Amino acid sequence: MDTITHTLFGLGIYNGMNKEEMSRKTKYALLFTTIGASQIPDIDVISQLWDTAGQYQMWHRGITHSIFLVPIWALLFSLINRFIFGIKGMLSFFAALISVFIHNTSDLFNAWGTGYLEPFSSVRITLGTIPIVDFVIWFIFLMTFIITKVYPKENHISSFVSVGL
Numbered sequence: 001m002d003t004i005t006h007t008l009f010g011l012g013i014y015n016g017m018n019k020e021e022m023s024r025k026t027k028y029a030l031l032f033t034t035i036g037a038s039q040i041p042d043i044d045v046i047s048q049l050w051d052t053a054g055q056y057q058m059w060h061r062g063i064t065h066s067i068f069l070v071p072i073w074a075l076l077f078s079l080i081n082r083f084i085f086g087i088k089g090m091l092s093f094f095a096a097l098i099s100v101f102i103h104n105t106s107d108l109f110n111a112w113g114t115g116y117l118e119p120f121s122s123v124r125i126t127l128g129t130i131p132i133v134d135f136v137i138w139f140i141f142l143m144t145f146i147i148t149k150v151y152p153k154e155n156h157i158s159s160f161v162s163v164g165l
Contacts, residue, residue, distance in 0.1 A: 001106055002133045003039065008141045009102050010038030013095065029085035033077045033092050037099035040073050041065045041107075061124075065104045065114040073100040 014034040019027050044064040063069065077096035081087040107114045113126030130137075 001103075001110060001130075001137075003042070005106075005134055005137050006038045006042070006103050007035055008138065009106065010035035010099055012141065012144075013038070013099055013102070017095070025085060026087055029081045029087045029092060030095055032085075033081060033095050034099050037073060037077050037096035038103050040076075040100060041069075041103050061107060061112060061114040063115055063118040065107055065116060066118040067101075067104060067116055068118075068120070070097060070100045070104060 011034070014031050017030060019030070022030070041061075041064045044060050044062060074093050074097035078090075078093035081092040104114065104116065108116060108125055109127045109130045110132050111126060111128045112132070113124035113128075115122070116125045117123065
């Protein structure tokens with residue numbers, strides 16, 4: 001998937017959190033965490049900088065997309081929150097955990113596949129059901145954003161039911 005879609009997933013996770021009793025600093029830390037953790041598996045794109053043999057696609061979506069690295073990425077963001085933002089507790093860890101998990105798992109659905117089980121398997125897993133850039137997902141997020149602006153204080157599911165959608 002593309003960077004925009006992964007960012008939208010991170011924003012969706014952040015917006016799904018109850019932030020009523022959180023400090024401004026905690027909200028910033030969680031926003032950083034959900035967006036950053038939704039992007040971190042794609043850090044392997046830097047391999048393009050030293051790739052003289054044209055093997056970039058062999059590196060991309062490799063071990064950084066492994067399901068086994070998900071808790072490691074989450075721990076990294078939890079430590080960043082602790083030492084940079086001063087945020088303690090497990091909320092940032094779980095926010096990062098779900099964000100990275102969604103990134104890695106959603107990339108299984110595109111045609112390129114991922115090293116989901118690396119380093120224990122070198123097989124690229126792909127379901128090949130969605131394109132790299134998915135305008136349908138963008139449209140779903142856009143509609144959700146519009147609905148939350150039109151019905152800001154409503155129970156959105158009951159709003160759909162009441163209008164027959």
